[in-house]
Amino acid sequence: MTAAVPATLLLDGVLDAEQAAATVRSILADQQADGAIPWFGGGHLDPWDHTEAAMALDTAGEHAAAEAAYRWLVERQNADGSWYSAYTDGEVTNASKETNFCAYIAVGAWHHHLSTGDDAFLEWVWPAVRRALDFTVALRLPGGPIAWRQDEDGTAPEEALLTGSSSILHALRCGLAIADHLEEPQPDWELAAGRLRHAVAEHPERFLDxxxxSMDWYYPVLGTALRGPAAAMRIERDWDRFVVPGLGVRCVSDRPWVTGGESAELALALWAVGQSDRAVEILRWIQHLRHTDGSYWTGYVFEDDAIWPEERTTWTAGALLLAVAALGGDHATVAVFSGEQLPSGLVVNDCC
Structure with a gap:
């Protein structure tokens, strides 16, 4: 690291200056020379988690490393605007194309621009963002959801995931923010965002069960589809089903397994709807997942008192840094995840 971490990454009981710097270093240590950020050293990369880790680097002022991550994406974008679902050491290891993975570059690009004020970067990355969101929107289904993947043969199942579609909504709104900034109107994205937001908020039956x-619980909030009383009601509805006091958030409701990534993302969603005290509490709980080098274990099986899997993932550290940055008032992170400053798309009451 080239400089001290900003004050926005300091949170009592979660990260002090030395701890924050170590967590940022843990991500940088796993970033490869070409800019790729795999799950962990020697592991695979998916475009969504790669982008989340890059955003975390921007919260720490590591803008050159974050830009290298976006260059990796741009240089490997497929002609149709997509990316493959997994890469290992630059080689494709899963040739399907997941739509939320492809769309998320829009969130990262807007966050990087807000972090740096770099208009040249935004103009450079815009064609890749445009192609990625066009690819994603082309796979929309009746009623607003987006098909969750395209298979190797080019076909797409007529199935949508609530978590993935919520993330795509967030990406569309960030893409519209970029389009507005560059004065490049995208009416098709506005319509897609409006229909998708309505589907996520009002029609859970349009998604796979x-x-x-837990991601299906909090992602409609994290992805900005729900705010106000609707968000509060959703959080309260399943709090006791997923939250394990003192440990974190279950990945799956019927398994004794809490995970750092889901816990940090829930904290970010809680902050976004004004429940910062709860957010801080959860971030403090998951410090039992912290390794001495500043990285974070993926999860903990509490019935067995066992770390599982035995991996420390860049995206877990990244999610925690983003949650802390939001709580600390980092401008870019606040703007991207609060949703208040993002275009909402068209207002849709219902669609078919």
Whole structure:
């Protein structure tokens, strides 16, 4: 690292200056020379988690490393605007194309621009963002959801995931913010965002039933589809089903396994809807996942008192840094995850 971490990454009981710097170093240590940020050293990369880790680097002022991550994406974008679902050491290891993975570059690009004020970067990355969101929007289904993947043969199942579609909504709104800044109107994205937001908020039956996963619980909030009383009601509805006091958030409701990534993302969602005290409490709980080098274990099986899997993931550290940055008032992170400053797309009451 080239400089001390900003004050926005300091949070009592979670990160002091030395701890924050160590966590940032843990991500940088796993970033490869070409800019790729795999899950962990020697592991695979997916475009969504790669982008989340890059955003975390921007919160720490590591803008050159973050830009290298976006250059990795741009240089490997497929002609149709997509990326493959997994890469290992630059080689494709899963040739399907997950739509939320492809769309998320828009969130990262807007966050990087807000972090740096670099208009040249935004103009450079814009064609890749445009192609990525066009690819994603082309896979929308009746009623607003987005098909969750395209297979190797080019076909896409007529199935949508609530978590993935919530993330895509966030990406569309960030893409619209970039389009507004560059004066490049994208009416198709506005319509897609409006229909998708309505589907996520009002029509859970349009998505595959993954209710046992905590991400399906909080992602409509994290992805900005729900705010106000609707968000508060959703948080309260399943709090006791997923939250394990003192340990964190279950990945799956019927398993004794808490995970750092889901816990930090829930904290970020809680902050976004004004429940900062709860957010801080959860971030303090998951410090039992912290390794001495500043990285974070993926999860903990509390019935067995066992770390599992035995991996420390860049995206877990990244999610924690983003949650702390939001609580600390980092301008870019606040703007991207609060949703208040993002275009909302068209207002849709219902669609078919």
């Amino acid at each position: 993954k209710d046992r996963y």
